[in-house]
Amino acid sequence: MTGSGEDPRAAELRAAVSRLRRELAAHPAEFPDRAVAEDELAALAAMAAGGVPEIPRLRRSLLLIAGAIGSVSALARGLAGVRHAVELFGPPPRDG
Secondary structure, eight states, X not given: OOTTSOOHHHHHHHHHHHHHHHHHHHOOXXXXXXXXXXXHHHHHHHHHHTSSOOHHHHHHHHHHHHHHHTTOGGXXXXXXXXXXXXXXXXXXXXXX
């Protein structure tokens, strides 16, 4: 927890989501799933603002965002930041 009592993982997630949202807003090209990425980033921002988010929902949003903007190389760094922030809440489950 930080001095304010806030979970530092939530703060990191909020910052990473904010950066990617700004990068996406500034990106001039339209692409088919841009609205999906924007909606899921808004959902992640709301989860981060609400404290400790539900981990399966975090991962689902991350997958949807990655699928929506994964091929836009200009957004790769911001996407990696969001992925790192989501991973702070725990490693992905192992299959098998």
